[in-house]
Amino acid sequence: MNRQLNRRRARFRFWRIAGGVSLVLSLLVLSGCALSTPAPTATPTKTKMPTFTPAPPTATPTEVPPTATETPVPTLEPPTATPEPPTATPEPPTATPVPPTATRPPATRAPVQPTAVPPPPAAPDPCANIGGDGCKWRVTGGPQFAANGGLELKLQFLFIHGGRNELQGLYFVWLEKDGVKLPVSDSVRSFTGNASQGPLGPYNYEYTMGVDKVPGNTVAGHYRMWVLDGNGERDSRDVEFDVPADQGQIWIRFDQS
Numbered sequence: 001m002n003r004q005l006n007r008r009r010a011r012f013r014f015w016r017i018a019g020g021v022s023l024v025l026s027l028l029v030l031s032g033c034a035l036s037t038p039a040p041t042a043t044p045t046k047t048k049m050p051t052f053t054p055a056p057p058t059a060t061p062t063e064v065p066p067t068a069t070e071t072p073v074p075t076l077e078p079p080t081a082t083p084e085p086p087t088a089t090p091e092p093p094t095a096t097p098v099p100p101t102a103t104r105p106p107a108t109r110a111p112v113q114p115t116a117v118p119p120p121p122a123a124p125d126p127c128a129n130i131g132g133d134g135c136k137w138r139v140t141g142g143p144q145f146a147a148n149g150g151l152e153l154k155l156q157f158l159f160i161h162g163g164r165n166e167l168q169g170l171y172f173v174w175l176e177k178d179g180v181k182l183p184v185s186d187s188v189r190s191f192t193g194n195a196s197q198g199p200l201g202p203y204n205y206e207y208t209m210g211v212d213k214v215p216g217n218t219v220a221g222h223y224r225m226w227v228l229d230g231n232g233e234r235d236s237r238d239v240e241f242d243v244p245a246d247q248g249q250i251w252i253r254f255d256q257s
Contacts, residue, residue, distance in 0.1 A: 127237060130226075130234050130237070135236060135237055136227075136229075136235040136236065136256050137159070137171075137227045137235050137236035137254045137255070137256050138236065138237075138254070138255060138256075139239055139252060139253065139254060139255075140162065140253050140254070140255040141158075141201070141251075141252065141253030142200075142201075142250075142251050142252035142253055143239075143241040143250055143251070143252050144200045144201075144250070144251045144252075145243060145244060145247040145248075145249060145250055145251075146199050146200055146247060146249035146251075147246055147247050147249070148246075148247070148248045148249045149246065149248075150211070150218065150219050150220075150245060150246030150247070150248055151210065151211055151248075152208055152209065152210050152211060152219075152248055153182075153208070153209050153210075153211070153214055153219050153243075153248045153250070154206070154207075154208045154248055154249050154250065155173070155175075155184075155205070155206065155207045155208070155250055156196075156198040156200065156201075156203035156205070156206050156249070156250070156251050157173070157190070157203055157204075157205040157206075157251070157252050157253075157254060158195060158201065158202055158203045158204055158205070158251075158252070158253045158254065159171045159190040159204055159205060159227075159254050159256075160195075160204075160253070160254070160255055160256075161255070161256050161257050162255045162256075162257040163257035164257070166192075167190070167191070167192045167193065167194075167195055167204045168190060168192070168204075168256060169189060169190050169191050169192040169204070170189045170190060170229065170230040171189060171190040171205065171227055171228065171229060171230070171235070171254075172184065172186055172188060172189050172190065172205065172207075172227075172228055173205075173207075173225045173226065173227055173228065174225055174226050174228055174234075175223065175224075175225040176223065176224045176225065177214060177215050177216075177221050177222070177223050178215055178216070178221050178222055180215045182209065182213065182214065183209065183213055184207055184209075185207070186228070186232065188205070188206075188207050189205070189230070190204050190205040191204050191205075192204070198249075198251060199249065200249065200251035201251050201253065203251065211248075218245065219243050219245070219246065219247065219248035220243055220244060220245040220246075221242070221243060222240070222241075222242050223240065223241055223242070223243060224238055224239070224240045225238075225239050226238055226239060227254060236254070239252070
């Protein structure tokens with residue numbers, strides 16, 4: 001359509017130029033003819049020369065309208081609403097990690113070697129530093145008590161080597177009541193051979209004293225004793241017990257196996 005419009009416009013211009021050229025040529029021809037006509041012989045009078053009015057051309061070129069009516073070029077109207085490109089909605093930023101502030105790296109420290117935990121100290125040996133053979137004797141039976149009227153304190157002990165079932169001789173005891181040493185003679189010792197039988201069990205050592213030699217003149221109270229060997233050296237740990245009132249019969253089994 002643009003080409004056709006351009007062609008029609010070119011033709012229109014051509015005919016306008018051609019008409020103009022023809023008009024100019026006609027005027028030139030008429031002017032030449034007027035100059036070649038001789039002047040009239042009449043007495044010249046000062047008359048004003050008439051203004052030359054050129055005759056209209058015999059053939060007035062007329063513009064030939066184009067066969068086809070020029071179609072006006074449609075003016076493109078701008079769209080009423082220019083679509084704008086959709087604005088990209090920014091997505092909410094995710095948690096942007098904040099770059100760590102440049103800090104001085106911590107000084108590396110040599111690994112601390114674990115300190116060897118010393119083993120707990122051994123429990124004190126109750127048999128050490130008590131003299132003699134220490135804990136040679138241990139109680140394997142008793143103490144047991146029996147009523148005897150409460151007028152005397154009677155000790156019946158069995159000293160035996162249980163592994164061989166042998167009685168052991170020449171042993172006696174150190175005896176205290178309420179912290180007071182009782183007069184137990186070292187002349188009475190355990191014997192070997194055959195054991196005697198008492199109301200509480202067999203025995204191979206026996207010692208008796210009246211309540212007049214016992215603090216408080218009663219058998220009731222708290223007692224402590226240990227075994228001594230033939231040299232009077234300690235051979236056992238402390239043995240502590242409480243005697244009920246009127247039960248002065250006491251039996252204990254000592255074993256060294």
